[in-house]
Amino acid sequence: MALAEDTSNPVLECRSVERRFGGIVALNGIDMEIRRGEIFGLVGPNGCGKTTLTNAITGFYPPQRGNILFNGNDITGIAPHKVATLGIARTFQNLALFNGMSVLDNILLGRHTHMKPGVARTALYWWLARSDETANRAVVEDVIDFLQLESVRDELVDGIPIGLKKRVELARALAAEPNFLILDEPMAGMNQEEKEYMARFILDARDERNVTVLLIEHHMDVITGICDRMLALNYGAMIGSGKPADVVADPRVVEAYIGGAHVSR
Amino acid sequence: MLYRKAGIFHTDYAADRALFPIPADRWTIGLLLLIAATAPLYMNSLYLSSYLLPWLVWTAATLGLNLILGWAGQFHLGYAAVMGIGAYAAVHAVRTGIPWEIAIVLAGFTAAVIGIGFAFAALRVKGLYLALSTLALQFVMDWTISHVQAISGGTQATLQAPDIRLLGIPITSDAGLYYIALVWCLLVTSFMLNLKRTALGRALVAVREKDYAAAVIGVNSFYFKMVAFATSSFIGGVTGAILIGTFYHAVTPEQFSVDVSIQALAMVIVGGLGSIIGSYFGAAFILLMPGVMNSFISWLANLLGLSLSLETLAHLPQALYGALIIVFLLVEPLGLGKIYNNIRDYLLVWPFGYVKK
Numbered sequence: 001m002a003l004a005e006d007t008s009n010p011v012l013e014c015r016s017v018e019r020r021f022g023g024i025v026a027l028n029g030i031d032m033e034i035r036r037g038e039i040f041g042l043v044g045p046n047g048c049g050k051t052t053l054t055n056a057i058t059g060f061y062p063p064q065r066g067n068i069l070f071n072g073n074d075i076t077g078i079a080p081h082k083v084a085t086l087g088i089a090r091t092f093q094n095l096a097l098f099n100g101m102s103v104l105d106n107i108l109l110g111r112h113t114h115m116k117p118g119v120a121r122t123a124l125y126w127w128l129a130r131s132d133e134t135a136n137r138a139v140v141e142d143v144i145d146f147l148q149l150e151s152v153r154d155e156l157v158d159g160i161p162i163g164l165k166k167r168v169e170l171a172r173a174l175a176a177e178p179n180f181l182i183l184d185e186p187m188a189g190m191n192q193e194e195k196e197y198m199a200r201f202i203l204d205a206r207d208e209r210n211v212t213v214l215l216i217e218h219h220m221d222v223i224t225g226i227c228d229r230m231l232a233l234n235y236g237a238m239i240g241s242g243k244p245a246d247v248v249a250d251p252r253v254v255e256a257y258i259g260g261a262h263v264s265r
Numbered sequence: 266m267l268y269r270k271a272g273i274f275h276t277d278y279a280a281d282r283a284l285f286p287i288p289a290d291r292w293t294i295g296l297l298l299l300i301a302a303t304a305p306l307y308m309n310s311l312y313l314s315s316y317l318l319p320w321l322v323w324t325a326a327t328l329g330l331n332l333i334l335g336w337a338g339q340f341h342l343g344y345a346a347v348m349g350i351g352a353y354a355a356v357h358a359v360r361t362g363i364p365w366e367i368a369i370v371l372a373g374f375t376a377a378v379i380g381i382g383f384a385f386a387a388l389r390v391k392g393l394y395l396a397l398s399t400l401a402l403q404f405v406m407d408w409t410i411s412h413v414q415a416i417s418g419g420t421q422a423t424l425q426a427p428d429i430r431l432l433g434i435p436i437t438s439d440a441g442l443y444y445i446a447l448v449w450c451l452l453v454t455s456f457m458l459n460l461k462r463t464a465l466g467r468a469l470v471a472v473r474e475k476d477y478a479a480a481v482i483g484v485n486s487f488y489f490k491m492v493a494f495a496t497s498s499f500i501g502g503v504t505g506a507i508l509i510g511t512f513y514h515a516v517t518p519e520q521f522s523v524d525v526s527i528q529a530l531a532m533v534i535v536g537g538l539g540s541i542i543g544s545y546f547g548a549a550f551i552l553l554m555p556g557v558m559n560s561f562i563s564w565l566a567n568l569l570g571l572s573l574s575l576e577t578l579a580h581l582p583q584a585l586y587g588a589l590i591i592v593f594l595l596v597e598p599l600g601l602g603k604i605y606n607n608i609r610d611y612l613l614v615w616p617f618g619y620v621k622k
Contacts, residue, residue, distance in 0.1 A: 058481060084483030096478030098471050100539070109467050113483035117464035119496050125459040130279055133463065137278040176482060 009072070011036050011180050011212045012057065017066035019049075019056055019236075026052040027063065028236040034180075039206055039213045041223040041230030041244060045256055049236040050216045051093060054182050057214075058090055059083045070180065085113045089178035091169045093185045093216075099158045103168050106157050107143060110175030111136040140175050146208075147171045147201060163194045167201070174205060181205065182214045187222060195219065199226050224248060232256070270613065282462050284455075301447055305440035314439040314512075320549055321443075321450040322508045327532040327544040328453045329500030334530075335539030336466065337493035338473025339388070340396035343403035344501055344529045349521030350406065351376040351502025352509040353416055356516050359427045366431060369506040376502025377495045384494035388487060403523050411518040423517045429510045442511040449507050453500055457541050469493055535590055536600050543602020550601065554589065558582035 014032040018025070027049045034040045042050050055061040057068055062077040069075065070086055078086075089110070097106055115136055121129040144150055147167050152160050157168060166186055173181055183202065187195045199222055205211050217223050223230055224244040232240040232247055234256040240247040247253055269289060275281040285291045305313060330344045351372035358368035387398040410417050418424055429436045429445065436442060460466035468489050471479035476486040509516045528551055536547020559582045566573045573581070597604045611618070 060477065060480075079485075080477070080480035081483050081485045084481060090481055092478065092481075096475050096481075098474040098478070100474065101467065101470055105467055105470075108464075109471055109484075110482055112464060112468060112471075115464040117468050117489075119465065119492065122459045122463045122465045123456050125463060129459075129463050130282075133282060134278045137282070141278075172482065 013069040015067045017063040019063045026236050038228045041227035042216045044233035048233040087179045089173035089176045090182035097157045104153045107140050107171045107175050110172035143171050143175045181211045184216045310439040318443050318446045321446040323548040324545050325450045325453040326504045327548045328457050329497045331533050333497040336469040342400040345521040345525035346403045346406035347376050347498045347501035348505030351505035352516050355506030356426050365429050372506040373499040373503040377499040380498025381495050388490050423515050426509050537602030540602025543600050546601035558586050
């Protein structure tokens, strides 16, 4: 553990969060506490509410009941673009890069909340925007360096391979200098080597950039390998939480994930 | 071969983000500016005032519409109405004694304010529904302008535009009017070029591509759509005022009717969404091609000894011109600007085509 675990002051706290879509209960009373400097795993079978929970945190689907606290402040129901300004960044399960722009411009967009976009600044770029653009470019180059994206910096983002796209999306999230990062299946569709790279980047991001991470993943080896604590969901309800080794061994989690027949063995 | 990137190294971020990082481009632009600036010296004043000038003004309009359509990705089928608002505002302002240079800024702001007010309602819907509600702006403005006596002076009326006076000096020569159009077109172009490298431009593209991903990095989609509408309306308003001041010299509602909106839309799409050089090509194509086609058909008919009826002579060029637009868009859906870029990319590494650019 790189940072001293601080249990008194959690980064993110969900208090009996509930979200329904019509008659479907997507999240049913979720309690979750993520401590500073931790990599927190979130697992569960498809459709169990993992992404809904991140959407509740980032403001896309505000919970109908319960509270979400970020650094002790209630952020329940705040609009997504305002959540970003608080220091929460996320990546998407299905890539959400901006086509038609270079890798560099995509990562520069991560600096949006640190910049002041405006019409006058654009018209009078040489006097009003150049220094700001240059300063933020320096930060972005730091992230590019960190994630080893130098070789594709000027490529259009539409044309690069998926493994790199995932990395660009992580770079865009990190460029915002968040203190809380939500990664929604960052390793989906990757081979073993790419997975190991990504796991290393996540650990480094936590250690060097002081980011607390909420990691959604289906690869159990990654969860047990790099997560400090975890939470397992099934049908919108919590079925296990704690140290990965314990949760993964929990019969209820095994049943939900692999099926009942394996529990007895 | 013709362009070269090899051996060009930028040692700071500002130089890397220069408008034209390649020296060959800087020379080309310098040369083009020189040609444009000296045009009145060697160009017949008929060509200057009836081809070059409207082309520059319409390019500015195309760029303004491209801002909302190509950058922010929002449909706008009422751009002529926005230009009309600017045109009438400027004419009335000058008639009450306000200096022309202030009047065109007022025209821009009037268009921007009405544009924002309208966008505030229209932007609650997306895609085709937005397209239809912008069409409503066109019809509402058409009706308002022609039916409110105080604006148009009556249903069939034509309002004479007072002569342009810059800092008190009357500008009536063809060259003077041409320079006004040139300066405005260059101002809009430089704004659009800067948009490609500032936070505002990136935010607009983010809104266009994926609004949920934009929100997650802190971009307020609605706000930036409004900014795009306001800025584009401002450009449209000023352009409308300049079109009247330098080209038409009088203003009637028909100059800004719905077919003019469609024409502006065609300029953007034929030129290429989000392409600056494409806006120049698109405006030139839509403005000049009908005339060129006309002379081409008559020339061809003469050559082959065919005697075409007047009816055919009137409609054939239109049909061919339409067919040409379709052919261009089939060849390259991103328009003339993209075709230009493809050629440029090819020349960048010619004759070593296997080299990555």
